[in-house]
Amino acid sequence: MSSRAPRGTYLRLTDALRKRLKDGTYAPGSRLPSEAALCAEFNVARNTVRRALAALEAEGLMMVRTGLGRFAHGPTTQPIPRPRTQRERITANLRQEIETGSLRPGDALPSESQLSRHYDVSRFTARTALIALEAADLVTCVPGKGRFVRQDVPR
Incomplete structure (x- = not known):
């Protein structure tokens, strides 16, 4: 029996995190939980969390500050910079x-x-x-x- 998560798990995680970002659970400018914390909360692998976070970053709902973490984007935060990578x-x-x-x-x-x-x-x-x-x-x-x-x- 495989211990792998069902296909599309990262999409469900993306939806859950997107909802939290839009409903204010993660206030604009606030730091999002770490990858490890999200893995534990949703009982998924780190790669699943990373795929979900990459999607949210691509949508402009969060931003990465190298060395500091991931932050919710909102009207009070700096605009999302032009693509870096x-x-x-x-x-x-x-x-x-x-x-x-x-x-x-x-x-x-x-x-x-x-x-x-x-x-x-x-x-x-x-x-x-x-x-x-x-x-x-x-x-x-x-x-x-x-x-x-x-x-x-x-x-």
Whole structure:
């Protein structure tokens, strides 16, 4: 019997944390619980927590201050800075293409290997950028086929 969490666990965790960020459980500017604390609270692996937090960061609901932690974003905090990492840059570029209509609902996104060659990054970096878009409900993954712009993406 496998001890792995069911597929999509990070999406449920992302939703739970998103709700807390929006309802004020985590006030704007306040520090979010550590990865270890979230792992214990939700009984999930650290990688699951990291995927959820990456998605929330990509949505602009929280920000990372290197060496200090993750903080809830809100009207009283500083604006989210422009993308700092390659993953953030790839995510922002693809998000912009989706929002402007360059990538329309149903269109296939570039594969991990295509993105890694285009941006000169590792496949892991490309994969995490695509996962952030997936967690933001802009993209859906069809195993064995690729990732596609969701049909119901609001414009």
